[in-house]
Amino acid sequence: MDTVGYQVRESRRARRIRLEMTPAGLVVVVPCGTSAAAVAELVGRHREWIAGAARRVAERQAALGVGAGAAAAVPDRLELRAVGESWRLELRPERMPAGRCHLFAEGVRSPQPVLALAHAAAAPPPVTAVRALVREWLRRRAAAALPEWLRRTARETALPEPARIRLGFQRSRWGSCARDGGISLNVKLLFLPPELVSHIFVHELCHQLHMDHGAGFHRLLRRLDPAAARRRLELRRAAALVPAWCEV
Numbered sequence: 446m447d448t449v450g451y452q453v454r455e456s457r458r459a460r461r462i463r464l465e466m467t468p469a470g471l472v473v474v475v476p477c478g479t480s481a482a483a484v485a486e487l488v489g490r491h492r493e494w495i496a497g498a499a500r501r502v503a504e505r506q507a508a509l510g511v512g513a514g515a516a517a518a519v520p521d522r523l524e525l526r527a528v529g530e531s532w533r534l535e536l537r538p539e540r541m542p543a544g545r546c547h548l549f550a551e552g553v554r555s556p557q558p559v560l561a562l563a564h565a566a567a568a569p570p571p572v573t574a575v576r577a578l579v580r581e582w583l584r585r586r587a588a589a590a591l592p593e594w595l596r597r598t599a600r601e602t603a604l605p606e607p608a609r610i611r612l613g614f615q616r617s618r619w620g621s622c623a624r625d626g627g628i629s630l631n632v633k634l635l636f637l638p639p640e641l642v643s644h645i646f647v648h649e650l651c652h653q654l655h656m657d658h659g660a661g662f663h664r665l666l667r668r669l670d671p672a673a674a675r676r677r678l679e680l681r682r683a684a685a686l687v688p689a690w691c692e693v
């Protein structure tokens with residue numbers, strides 16, 4: 446029998462074991478203290494669903510033009526749907542010491558802005574180094590766009606503004622709200638359509654008043670976001686919009 450590879454992520458908010466298929470593979474979200482045997486048993490019982498989910502993710506990736514081995518490839522384009530930007534990545538060999546490289550933006554306000562990666566002509570940078578530079582640039586782009594967007598959403602919905610906002614590359618959560626009112630946002634929100642980002646923002650802001658997903662939370666969410674049920678379904682497919690190299 447073939448084995449199924451997966452990553453386990455403990456969550457203090459999880460009440461049961463949950464399976465999530467991402468472009469980078471299967472993620473098993475478990476309550477803290479869940480035994481490895483319980484995880485393996487559940488994964489074994491859901492092998493058919495896992496195979497189907499992996500196939501659907503692969504098909505969506507192919508439809509988006511993400512070919513096999515994309516996780517190991519250097520991206521050549523960044524489609525930042527949230528902010529309406531499409532960036533082209535260019536590698537530019539220059540006269541500089543081996544091992545040196547840096548990333549800079551050109552034509553920021555043009556229809557086809559460019560991220561230029563200058564590197565030593567004699568020794569192109571490894572793929573991992575390129576991805577690290579691009580991810581750091583994405584973090585800066587997210588910092589410039591997402592926090593103010595979240596605060597504006599709070600003002601428009603008359604919800605409390607977050608006490609603090611953090612950005613990161615979470616594996617499976619688009620956002621989360623802490624009990625002290627702080628909100629964490631996933632940098633990968635940049636790849637989602639604006640309407641899904643707005644939905645996630647309202648969702649997390651509602652958690653400042655309702656930390657659980659009880660009836661009060663859902664009444665508030667539906668009042669502020671009448672399309673919430675449809676957006677939740679759309680989010681199930683949204684992971685396919687994130688490039689595979691960004692998941693590594």
